[in-house]
Amino acid sequence: MTYSGRILIVDDNPKNIQVAASILKQAGYEVEFALDGASGLSWLESNSFDIVLLDIMMPGEDGFEICKLIKSNPKLNKIPVIFLTAKTDRESVVEGFESGGEDYITKPFDSQELLVRVKNQIELKTNRELLEKMNKNLEKLVAEKTEKLTAANQDMENTNRQLSKRNEELKHLEESKQHFLNILGNEVSGSLNEITGMLQVIKYKVDSKKVAQLVDRIDHSLSKIETFVNSALRITELQSKGSLLKPERLDINKLIGFAMFQLDEKIRRKQIVINNKSNKDSVNITGESQLIMAALIITLDFFLERNLPDSAIQLELRQDKQGLEIIFQDNGPNVSEEEISSYFDLFYTGSQSLNFPRMIAEAHLGEMSIKNRNNITGITLKLGFYTK
CATH class of the missing domain: 3.40.50.2300 (Response regulator)
Known part of the structure; x- marks a missing residue:
């Protein structure tokens, strides 16, 4: 060797x-x-x-x-x-x-002993030198990485400060928006109440059945608008401030009846039959009445719009320990997955948007879904309010 x-x-x-x-x-x-x-x-x-x-x-x-x-x-x-x-x-x-x-x-x-001991010490020296070189390279690399990390941390701190500033600005804007919406809601509610009051005066001052019927229709529409405005403000408040629901004990059958009353003119005009298959006089849940009422009105209106005159809409209530599912079914046209997705789109501009009732269901820890009925035309819509 x-x-x-x-x-x-x-x-x-x-x-x-x-x-x-x-x-x-x-x-x-x-x-x-x-x-x-x-x-x-x-x-x-x-x-x-x-x-x-x-x-x-x-x-x-x-x-x-x-x-x-x-x-x-x-x-x-x-x-x-x-x-x-x-x-x-x-x-x-x-x-x-x-x-x-x-x-x-x-x-x-001994010659072999001499060679082995010399070889071992030279190898140890070589390995030590190699290790020192590697350590120096590693120290240099660590120093470079540390410098880069320090710079990155500084950039991150600057970014965090900017984000914190932007968050404060957004918080201020959100508070301003909420304040504006509250003012707007109060103004709208006040104006609607004034209009309602004047309509009642007209109804009782003018001795005309047609005028009275017209006043009732306008009054229903105004009541519907007020419900939507107040519900929209409430949902905005829940989402922006992280507020909690204001739950109360509710009879869902009474709310369904009130929703049908709000849509009575359209129901009679299209001669659509709405069958509530609930076999109980009262079905109670815990929730925020104003919001659930708005969800029911919008959902029923969705079915009224998509069905032809002389159609039928079936309602079924399924309740368990967690909450309640309201199942709507009809015999109208089937819908594609793309159409279903568009109904729940936040920016959907059509007359049949279901984004608002879905947000209300989610605020009650529930959900909303649509699917085509098996083997027949029509859709099934589930509106759930799971309020543990």
């Missing part, structure tokens, strides 16, 4: 140097030598070596002192030192390690 590396032998005995150098050169090492410690230090300071083979017993400063000088020099202390010694007593071995030596070989030394 061929080895590589540069070795310095420091020994005052030329014969020992000759024997060791011969073995090492044959193995492929480059070898230099010095006959005393001072010369050895001079060689080390002016040349590059991978390892030092150092005799202990030399004139002047012995091997222990030379080793201490090597290890105290920052430029030389990474070079491994192997002692060549005839001393095998425990004290000498310990002193050699305490002075900084990495290993020792006793004289007369």
